[in-house]
Amino acid sequence: MEIIIRKLRANNFGFVEIISRMINWGCLPIVALFAEPEIFGQIVLVYSSIIIVTTLGGFGQQRAILMYAHCDHTAFFYANILSIIAAIIIGLSTVLLFDLSPIIMLIVLLNVQINNLVSNARSTNDFFIFSVLRVGITLSRFVLVMVFLSIKLSITVYLYAEFFSALLVIVIWFIVKPLPLNRASFKTDFNKIFSLFSFGLPLFLQSGVAQITQLGDRFIVSSNLGESVLASYFFISIFCSSVAFIFSFNAQKYEVRIYRATDMIEAKKNTTEFCVTSLKLTVIFYFISLSFYFFITYFGGKYEFDFLLMTSLFINSSLFVFSIAMNYYFSYLGKNKYIILLSSGTAILFIAIVYFLISKLGLYSIAIAGFTISLIYFLLYLFSVIRLKGLFDA
Numbered sequence: 012m013e014i015i016i017r018k019l020r021a022n023n024f025g026f027v028e029i030i031s032r033m034i035n036w037g038c039l040p041i042v043a044l045f046a047e048p049e050i051f052g053q054i055v056l057v058y059s060s061i062i063i064v065t066t067l068g069g070f071g072q073q074r075a076i077l078m079y080a081h082c083d084h085t086a087f088f089y090a091n092i093l094s095i096i097a098a099i100i101i102g103l104s105t106v107l108l109f110d111l112s113p114i115i116m117l118i119v120l121l122n123v124q125i126n127n128l129v130s131n132a133r134s135t136n137d138f139f140i141f142s143v144l145r146v147g148i149t150l151s152r153f154v155l156v157m158v159f160l161s162i163k164l165s166i167t168v169y170l171y172a173e174f175f176s177a178l179l180v181i182v183i184w185f186i187v188k189p190l191p192l193n194r195a196s197f198k199t200d201f202n203k204i205f206s207l208f209s210f211g212l213p214l215f216l217q218s219g220v221a222q223i224t225q226l227g228d229r230f231i232v233s234s235n236l237g238e239s240v241l242a243s244y245f246f247i248s249i250f251c252s253s254v255a256f257i258f259s260f261n262a263q264k265y266e267v268r269i270y271r272a273t274d275m276i277e278a279k280k281n282t283t284e285f286c287v288t289s290l291k292l293t294v295i296f297y298f299i300s301l302s303f304y305f306f307i308t309y310f311g312g313k314y315e316f317d318f319l320l321m322t323s324l325f326i327n328s329s330l331f332v333f334s335i336a337m338n339y340y341f342s343y344l345g346k347n348k349y350i351i352l353l354s355s356g357t358a359i360l361f362i363a364i365v366y367f368l369i370s371k372l373g374l375y376s377i378a379i380a381g382f383t384i385s386l387i388y389f390l391l392y393l394f395s396v397i398r399l400k401g402l403f404d405a
Contacts, residue, residue, distance in 0.1 A: 023259035024133060032256050034149040040157055040249050040307065043242065047166055048313065052238030054169055056246045059229050059266050061115060062171065063222045064105050065122040068098030069212025073130040074342065075207050078270050080134040085133045085200070091124070097215070097399050098123040114170045123176035128184060133263065140188055141215045147183055152176040213347035217338070220351075221357035228365050229360075235369050241308045244374050246314050250304040251325040257292045258335060262283050269339045279396050286332050286392070293329040300325060321375055330384035333388035339395060353391070357384045 039058070043051050072090035077084040102116035125148055132141035152173065159172035233241045265285035272278035301321065308316040335356075339351045361380045368376035 022140055024141060024263040027138075027145050028259040028263050029256050030338065031145040031149040032259055034146070034153050036249065036253065037154045038149075040246070041157065042160060043246050043249075044307070044313070046160075048239040048242035050164060052233065052242040052245070053166055054230060055241060056233060056238075057115075057166055057169065059226045060105070060109075060111065061118055061122070063226055064119045065098075065126070066117070066218045066222050067215065068094065068101050068119050068372075069121045069126055069215075070094045070097035070217065071211030072207065073126050075210050076127060076130040076213055077134045077267070080131050085203065086207070087127070089200070089204050090211075091127050092206070093207055093211060094123050094127055095120065112167065112170055114174055116174050118170065118177060121174070121181055122373055125177060125180055125184075129269055133267075135278045140184070144180060144184060147180045148177065151179045153178075185280070210347075213351050214342075217347070217350045217354045219353040221334075228380075229363055231288070231362070231365050231369060232374070232377075236373065240374070240401035243314055245306070247317065247321050247324060247374075250300040251328045252364075253296050253300045254289075254293050254325070254328045254331070254348075257289050257296060258332060261289050261292075262335070262371070266339055266395045269343050272343060278340065279345045282392075282396050284338050285339070286336050289331065293332075295345075297322075297325055297329075320378070323375065324381075326379050327385065330385035330389070333385060336389055337392055353388075357387060358383065362393075 039051075039054070042054065044055070070093055072094040075090045076087055080090075097117070098120050102119040104114050105111060106113055124142060129141060129144045132138075138301060155172040155176045156169065159168045162168065197263050229241060229245065232244050232395035262285070265281050265288075268281040269278050269285070272281060301318075304321055305316055337353070339352055341347065361384050364383060366377050368379065373378065
């Protein structure tokens with residue numbers, strides 16, 4: 012516990028990230044306690060769709076902002092414009108193709124804008140704005156989702172809660188600290204636009220396949236096992252996803268260090284520290300998550316306690332740190348093509364394993380698929396980062 016406290020004090024951005032994710036983490040588990048599994052399963056699918064489209068709509072520009080906005084104030088404006096255009100195209104296409112509510116596109120646009128503002132605040136070390144945005148969006152979402160769904164439990168009401176929570180944060184940001192606008196910021200620089208587009212395109216493709224890996228299993232579970240089983244799976248996944256607190260906390264510290272490393276040795280050192288520190292903290296979080304899972308299932312009554320499945324999925328989530336670390340490291344090396352190839356291959360393999368095994372092994376097929384993908388990333392990390400002469404060293 013003392014180790015955690017010291018790390019929080021040394022990393023204020025990480026502390027805010029932990030707080031915001033804890034608030035967000037507590038939202039859907041509470042909904043699961045008073046919603047029937049079928050309705051909760053539908054909410055999970057909608058929530059997953061919003062995450063996927065928001066990630067794709069960002070077009071990799073959040074990482075571009077994080078890397079360049081601290082030394083080039085125009086980078087944010089160009090990156091923001093690119094991501095907004097991408098969000099409109101992808102959001103509108105998704106709504107029309109899958110016959111979804113148009114409000115989803117509005118939610119995606121607002122979420123992309125908030126994510127860009129968060130990245131800009133982090134890149135420029137604006138702790139106040141970073142805190143307002145990160146805590147503001149999760150707190151407003153938590154409150155409005157609870158209030159709206161307590162009035163009427165439906166998908167439409169849930170979407171309105173998501174929309175107004177994001178809109179509220181944007182309004183607060185305009186009041187607290189709008190970005191200074193000047194003519195120089197809007198001088199068209201096609202070379203810079205093309206550079207940001209080229210930077211974001213491989214990350215866009217990578218994020219797409221990453222979302223398939225992380226969230227695609229939910230749609231397979233829904234179509235093969237039903238929305239009630241999906242609700243149970245997501246309920247367990249909520250407690251396993253507590254490792255995201257650790258990854259987000261450490262990412263605030265190590266991601267920037269990796270990108271701005273002066274040489275490959277420093278980049279490898281920071282990549283390894285990110286992995287080792289994260290894995291150490293997951294041990295503590297496992298017992299905390301297991302306790303919460305047992306407590307809520309025991310008193311909630313709607314879901315059964317499954318120790319083996321929860322432990323398998325938690326380990327699976329913990330090992331995902333190697334995937335995150337290798338993406339950071341490849342971005343530092345400027346080898347985004349490897350991110351695309353690796354992410355595409357592992358995504359296809361993950362979905363294939365789940366698809367062919369789910370009818371026989373049920374939810375355990377997801378754990379097996381996750382272990383397989385994590386093993387690939389671990390071996391890649393072992394032979395490219397740990398080795399003195401890595402696979403991708405110049």
